[in-house]
Amino acid sequence: MAAGRVTQVDDSPIAELRGTTKRFGSVVAARNLNLAIRPGEFLSFLGPSGCGKTTALRMLAGFETPSEGAVFLDGRQMNDVPAHRRPVNMVFQHYALFPHLTVAENISYGLRQRRPKPSKAQIDAAVERALETMRLPGFGPRRIWEMSGGQQQRVALARAIVNEPKVLLLDEPMAALDKKLRHDMQIELQTLQRQLGITFVLVTHDQEEALSMSDRICIMRDGEIAQVGSPRDLYDRPTSRYVADFVGKSNFFDGRIERLDGSTAKLVGPGGTIFVGHANEGLGSDQPATASLRPEQISLTRDAGGLPVTVVNRIFLGEHTEYLVRNPDLGPFLVLASRQAEAGTHNFEPGETGYASWREGAALILSKD
Amino acid sequence: MRLYALAVYLFLYVPIGVIAVFSFNAGRHAAQLQGFSTQWYGKALSNPFVMEALQTSAIVAGASAALATIAGTLAALALQGVGGKPRAIFDALLYIAVMVPGIVIGIATLIALVTLFDWVNPVLAALWPLADQAPQLHLGKGSLIAAHGLFAMALVVIIVRARVAGMDRSLVEASADLGATPWGTFRQVTLPQIFPAILAGFLLSFTFSFDDFIIAFFVAGSETTLPIYVFSSIRRGVTPEINAIGTMVLAVSLVTLVVAQSILQRGRGRGAA
DSSP states (O other): OOTTTOOOSOOSOSEEEEEEEEEETTEEEEEEEEEEEOTTOEEEEEOSTTSSHHHHHHHHHTSSOOSEEEEEETTEEOTTSOGGGSSEEEEBTTBOOOTTSBHHHHHHHHHHTSSSOOOHHHHHHHHHHHHHHTTOTTOTTSBGGGSOHHHHHHHHHHHHHTTOOSEEEEESTTTTSOHHHHHHHHHHHHHHHHHHOOEEEEEESOHHHHHHHOSEEEEEETTEEEEEEOHHHHHHSOSSHHHHHHSSOOEEEEEEEEEEETTEEEEEOGGGOEEEEEEOTTOOTTOEEEEEEOGGGEEEESSSOSEEEEEEEEEEOSSEEEEEEEETTTEEEEEEEETTTTSSSOOOOTTOEEEEEEOTTOEEEEEOO | OHHHHHHHHHHHHHHHHHHHHHTTBSSSOTTSOOOBOOHHHHHHHHOHHHHHHHHHHHHHHHHHHHHHHHHHHHHHHHHTTOOHHHHHHHHHHHHHHHHSOHHHHHHHHHHHHHHHHHHHHHHHHHHSSSGGGOOOOOSSHHHHHHHHHHHHHHHHHHHHHHHHHHSOHHHHHHHHHTTOOHHHHIIIIIHHHHHHHHHHHHHHHHHHHHHOOHHHHHHOTTOOOHHHHHHHHHTTOOOHHHHHHHHHHHHHHHHHHHHHHHHHHHHHHHHHO
16 A cells, blocks of 8 residues: 555664663563664554553653663664654644644744744744645634644644654544544545655554554554554464454454464364464464454355354444354354345344355464463 | 521621721721711821831732742742652641641741841851941841741642642643753743742732731831731721721732632633643
């Protein structure tokens, strides 16, 4: 999706964490993070609260100093450089707009801190441009509390991008917006990032947000990086059950690997159900493992063949219908049927029986943790 | 319950109302109304003793409020970074300063100052080249300002700290993130944010000092503040002139308190926006 966008020949990282650890007392918030952020990319830190993603961002911004390891920005070691001397800007979760200043004064704040100070004409022009970019023309003289949540969000963005930072850090910027507005803002953010060519680093706990906007996602778990990759990589080739579970929905079936053939494994699950698919590195024959099967890879039919199941619940999602089905051996699992697939037949009703099947090789065999 | 509350309010405010009403009494007897007049205000304001006491009160209130505001604000800001036991001890001392009766503070301050002067004055006299020209520390405006300033500082710390605690920490971070130095952040973000509290603290300190009789009575030395003047005049009987002075002091205090309160309110409203 981002192919051809990053045009820089120079691919040395614009920001980098090298063996970075942060401890707060005895609590390790981030452990041995190693991550190189490429110029111009849109990278998201994704994980549940307390996974260390915000700590990572705050170390990049300069609000936290690493306990071990280093933070690099644009090739320079930044550990001892305070926040106000770093070439990055941040959009805060609750915007942190200055309530005693107008919209224009908020936006020009960063420029007014520069030494030598830019002329008033330069500042006014830059503010005007930023307001234009964020589709807020004429809002300059307004007070912050006269603006809606979505508008405040835009002011916060304008206040950051007007400084033309090397990296724009975004700390859950959409958490306070309602769903519709959030979706609009996601599109707007993505467009803005392409337009400006600035590296964006986003922190979010919303997997949909991360999947839809990012070039790459860094999934975090308990202060460590679980996996880094493009949204497609993470979805199709998760390296752990944790990632498979966090990115999209998946069904997990524990079993034992019966045969390993190159990178393809055959796993025997509960009741002798066979799962065949790509096996993660490090797995061996005759070893306990987990098969991950995405709900949309399972089809539900009335024709005999496959695994007999009973429909427990049905959730209508518009284009798709999500069924919770139960098999005596496998227990409950999810099936996602597209409207197209159901065109010929009709919907299953709770209590009905049917047959679940999937293409050979559709599963992913992951280590069991 | 309502009747009870009404009785309480009547008991509290009727005497004050009576003073205000009688201050406009045309007659010279405090006990009977004889028509409307502002002559007692004129009398009070042209009385040189009243004017001198007023001046003393204004100087003491202004200086002690300024001192208390500066020291109290700095203390409130510094306390942000203090936690644990030192913080608990400081808090306890603060609240004690506010809760201890004025008479205790007055006596304690008097004893402390007199002891200090007894100790320092001979040293000064001994060190000074000409012993009979040596400066003498004594009770007066200085000790009034010190005593009022210290007491009011506790008020300012409490008021300003509430505001500092209510301030969004991320504003300070946002300012640093946008390139402001720590001093720049203080000047452009912290100070404007807490300014309503600082101003309110100043006004309350001023009112406190301006109205205070008990502490002033002990540490004023030969100085006469307005409340002290009123008290000593009353011993010669309540005159309409005293009523006029009382009403003026009341008016000044009330206006100041209302202004301080509305500044705090407005500050809170904006902070939340």
